[in-house]
Amino acid sequence: MANRRRQPAPRRAAGPVYQRLLDLIVRGRLGSGARVTEFQVAADLGVSRTPVREAMHRLVHDGLLVPVNGDHGGRTRLVVSPMDANALVELYRLAGALEGLASRTAATLPTAARSRLTGQLVAAERSFRRAAAARPLDYDRLFQRHAAVHRTLIDACAGPELRAALAAIRPRLDRFEWYYAPLVGPGLRGTYREHDAIIEAVRRGTADAIERAMRANWFNGGERLARALAARRGGELPTVRRM
Numbered sequence: 001m002a003n004r005r006r007q008p009a010p011r012r013a014a015g016p017v018y019q020r021l022l023d024l025i026v027r028g029r030l031g032s033g034a035r036v037t038e039f040q041v042a043a044d045l046g047v048s049r050t051p052v053r054e055a056m057h058r059l060v061h062d063g064l065l066v067p068v069n070g071d072h073g074g075r076t077r078l079v080v081s082p083m084d085a086n087a088l089v090e091l092y093r094l095a096g097a098l099e100g101l102a103s104r105t106a107a108t109l110p111t112a113a114r115s116r117l118t119g120q121l122v123a124a125e126r127s128f129r130r131a132a133a134a135r136p137l138d139y140d141r142l143f144q145r146h147a148a149v150h151r152t153l154i155d156a157c158a159g160p161e162l163r164a165a166l167a168a169i170r171p172r173l174d175r176f177e178w179y180y181a182p183l184v185g186p187g188l189r190g191t192y193r194e195h196d197a198i199i200e201a202v203r204r205g206t207a208d209a210i211e212r213a214m215r216a217n218w219f220n221g222g223e224r225l226a227r228a229l230a231a232r233r234g235g236e237l238p239t240v241r242r243m
Helices: 002-006 009-026 038-045 049-062 085-108 111-133 139-157 160-184 189-204 207-231
Strands: 065-068 077-080
Touching: 009 038, 009 049, 009 160, 038 049, 049 065, 049 160, 085 111, 085 139, 085 160, 085 189, 085 207, 111 139, 111 189, 139 160, 139 189, 160 207, 189 207
Parallel strands: none
Antiparallel strands: 065 077
């Protein structure tokens, strides 16, 4: 029995390592093509290789690390996955479809509950716009405030199956979302209009309108970012920084 209780320890230990690597990839500090090795990560973070191996396995599952063949027939190695514009558009459309479906539930809420949700969305949107107007611009805060607008609605509406589906694409989506803010800068008028449409649809309580507004936000956002990525040579991050 004692041995069984100790068995999950490596997985628990992998949690902080996974989160650290996830943050580095999502925020571009480990750019596309950067090699990630158990030895280097363990040395940099001061941990054993076992939790690093588990964390890297999870990142492969997330689609953030991909295997590539070594040079001259060498061993397969893991690198940070590329930021592909086609994958981006597909991922944003998938997020729009899932969040659109989940947000329809807002129309079924009692009037008082829907009114409270509308107020929460308005507050989250104001916080997002304040973050966008701040100087100097804090992109981490902007990313968090933008995510909070969507999370407010999804937390109130999504059931367990939709939450699981959204969680499965969240790491890759967060990477594109974080990259989006510094790439397009503070010009977020399109996003503001789309968020206003979502909030107004929730206020009115029409399921089809809520779903359309949510889909439009994600679909349009994907197209905007794809165009911005295409404007950069190869659609890659400008620099790759070590841990």
